[in-house]
Amino acid sequence: MMALLLVVSLGVFAYSARRRWLLMTIGSTPGPDDIADPDRRMGLMMRLAFGQQRLRRYQPAGFAHMAIFFGFLVLLLRSLILFARGFTTDPDFGYWLFDHGSALGNVYGLIKDIYIVLVVVGALIFLYLRLVNKTKRMTQSSEAVGILVIIVVMMIADVLYDGAVTVQRAGGADITFSIWEPLGTLAALGVMQHVGESANTFLMHCGFWAHVVLVLLFLNMLPFTKHFHVITAIPNVYLADLKPAGKLRTIDDLEGRVEREETLGVRRIDQLGWKAILDLYSCTECGRCTDQCPANRTGKKLSPKQLTINLRNFLYQHEPLLIRQADNGDDKAAHRVDLVPAVIDEESLWACTTCGACETECPVLIGYVDTIVDLRRHLVMERGEYPAPLQEAYTGLEVTGSPYSVDASQRLEWAEGLDVPVRSEIENGDDLEVLLWVGCAPAADERSRNTARAVAQLLNAAGVKWAVLGPEEQCTGDVARRSGNEYLFQILAQANIEVLNGYGTKRILTICPHCFNTLKHEYPDFGGSYEVLHHTEYLARLVTEGRLKITQPVEDQSVVYHDSCYLGRYNDIYDSPRDLLRKVPGLTVLEANASRDRGMCCGAGGGQMFKEEEQGSERVNIARTEQLLATGAGTIATACPFCTRMLSDGLNEKERAEDVSQRDIAEILLEAVG
Ligand code: SF4
Ligand code: SF4
Structure with missing residues (x-):
């Protein structure tokens, strides 16, 4: 019976898992650049997967998940022992090391029982959150409730089995409480020794087979439910994209792609990379991403969790065709359907501020910003569909190098009356400590103008040798890139890098965090590598070094x-x-x-x-x-x-x-x- 069960259920699972694997390989977009750096990846896995670091940010769900996660690890051995007992008449068998009554068997028995209690408590907390509290961020589904019920029944079955076996072992002699098998002996003392021999044997079989069958049933449900994360989440964390958090994926050879009429960005499901598909498998539907999303919190339609669920449902619906990659001229074939609007409507897509809150919160390191920007890239660069006001910013960038349409000749107006050195007027700039990257806002916005003036005065007060590019500075391209206009971004990046490299620039000081992020993390892909500092970091350093002295206490x-x-x-x-x-x-x-x-x-x-x-x-x-x-x-x-x-x-x-x-x-x- 056990052999039949194992062969059938493991065979069916292998078939389902293989199809999920094949589905992962349909993507044409590469995943992370490489999967090297095993030390860093192991550290990440230990902290996030085994340390459950991010899950702890939400309580009591974090505790409940930790209890179930570690409980599953501990009880995995128990399931393996029960599988083996299906092939032996020895009810004490535990792979020799963990046999009942042995030293290791005793220790394991105690740990297992502690975790049975913790798993039940964890499952009850989740049932409370879902059924009573109806926690908004969680997807309310009968599937999730069903799995929790299965978990509780499995735990009860295990205790039942232990209790019945304890009675059998005693063979009519007195049963005493054992600290090494607390739940089993309590069940025996409290219930099983009173039910009679045949009922006890019956309950022993029920407990045994319930545990075994439910484990195998659960295993076979995994590839079709959100609980697939039980298998994929740990590898997903290990294989996380390790590029800097603020760096977007670069589209290489953009012009060549245009000439070859290749898709720019992501248009269809088979253009997602393998890592993006592994992300879809790994989502637990916990809703932490959506709960932290500023767009969703202010009533916009965008929900990162829903984006993942929609993409996953779409992927699974079209699985047979995608695996076969057959087309047959069918316009509804998955690899011909545009993801916008099939899985996400334009309104939701454009509501994203690329703030990264979803990615920071996700316990299994699912990436969103690259996917959202990739979808925007297709809309902007191929379909020419984007919110109308963005056109004004794009035109400004194309014509003046500023999204505010501020002409190069006006770029230094903010500095009027101040001593602001301009790089082109300095003959030998070797002794410059920093090049101040002013950004576009001070030329257009009164509030930012004051900030730029303050930074300039502080640099002068500290005696820093510095300069600005003035009319030679153009927008870094952050706005263009994050709104999907990669083409425009790359033009701006290359122009700026030419100027910066032409001056042999080594260290850049920025006022704007967006400029900071782009110059620091994204320009190296185009040949611009510099030390980049934000003004708060640099000014703090000047104060610490005593070059800036705080002399005027502010009023309370x-x-x-x-x-x-x-x-x-x-x-x-x-x-x-x-x-x-x-x-x-x-x-x-x-x-x-x-x-x-x-x-x-x-x-x-x-x-x-x-x-x-x-x-x-x-x-x-x-x-x-x-x-x-x-x-x-x-x-x-x-x-x-x-x-x-x-x-x-x-x-x-x-x-x-x-x-x-x-x-x-x-x-x-x-x-x-x-
Ligand atoms: S990056 Fe976009 S989707 Fe993610 S939390 Fe921010 S606004 Fe929401
Ligand atoms: S993407 Fe991450 S945070 Fe969002 S629902 Fe899925 S697992 Fe939870």
Whole structure:
């Protein structure tokens, strides 16, 4: 019976698993550049998969998952022992090492029983969250509830079996409680020894076969349910894309692809890479990504979790055809169906701010931003379909090199009256300490202009040897790239790199985190490798070195710092802005409830700054402003021109601009330096 069960169920599982494997190989887009660096990958796997680091951020679900995860690891051995007992008449068999009564067998018996309790508690917590609490982020499905019930029944079956075997072993003698088999002996004492011999034997078989059959049934359900993550999540974490978090995938040989009429970005399901498909298999549908998504939180249609579920459903629906790669001229064939709008509508796609909150939260390291931008790339570069206001930004970038359509000759207007050295006017720039990358905003936006002026004055006050490119600087291309216009981005990147390399630039200081991220992580793909610093890092360094002296305590003030996504989540710069603020006497630094890597986006990234926000219950910048106002701080500090604009607008909208000020950290520091 056991042999038949094992052969049939393992055979069916092997067939299903093979089809999932084949489905992974249909993709034409490569996955991560390479899967080298085993040390880093092992570390990631130990922390995230076995340490369950990210799962712990949501409680009590994190505890419940840890209990079930470790319980499954422990009980795997138990299932293997029960499979083997199907081939022997020895009820004590445990692969010799773990036989009942042996030292290891005793220790294992105790650990197993502790985990049986923990697994039941974990499953009950999940049942409570799903059925009673109806936690919004979780997908409410009978499948998930059914699996939890199976888990609980499996645990009860195991205890039943142990109890019945304990009675049989005793053979009528007195049974005593054993610490090495607590649940089994308790079940024997409390129930099994009172039911009579034949009922006991019957219950022993029920417990045994229930455990075995349910394990094998569960195994065969995996490839067809979200619980496939039980198998794929750990490899998915190990194989995670290790490129810098803020770096988008580069489309190589763009012009060649255009000439060869190849798809730019992702249009159809078979253009997803193998890693993107492994991501789909690994999603647990926990909804943490959607719960943190600023677009979804403000009532937009975008839900990263739903995007994954839709892609996965689409993939599975078309599995036979995709594996055969047969076409037969059928227009509904999966590899002819455009993913937009088949799995995601345009409105949802354009609502993404590329803030990375979903990726930071996902416990199994599923990537979203590359996929979303790849879908946008196809829309923008091939279908010419994108929100109308973006056209204005694209035209500005093409004609003037600025999304604000600011002419090169106006790029230095912000510096009027200040001593701002221009690189082209410096003959020998070898002794320059930094090249200040001003960015496009100061030439167009009064608020950013003040920030640039503050940075310039601080650099002069510290005696730094610096310069700007002035009219030779163009937009880094961040807006174009993240909104899907890779073509325009690459043109801008190449032009900037030519200028930067022409001057032999080594170290760049940026005011804008978006420029920082692009110059630091994305320009190396095009031959531009520099040391790139953000102004909060560099100014903190100047203060520490004593080159900038804080002499003017500010009046007793409280300040809350808003983390820019491209500085914090993407580049892990959380402390230097806060350290700088803490160095100013008289300033009390407060934290918003949502801060650091849980800080909410201001709503401007991913091209949003240059288009209308999608319909929702609230604007993202208003929601973020409300969170910051809730701290009661008198000042909202920022370190990004986009955040500065969005939060200033938020304060105006909330009619709080009179009593709460909004300033870049450089402006605050300038005042403190006097
Ligand atoms: S990147 Fe941000 S806005 Fe886009 S889906 Fe993820 S959480 Fe939502
Ligand atoms: S993508 Fe990650 S965070 Fe989102 S539902 Fe799936 S597993 Fe959870």
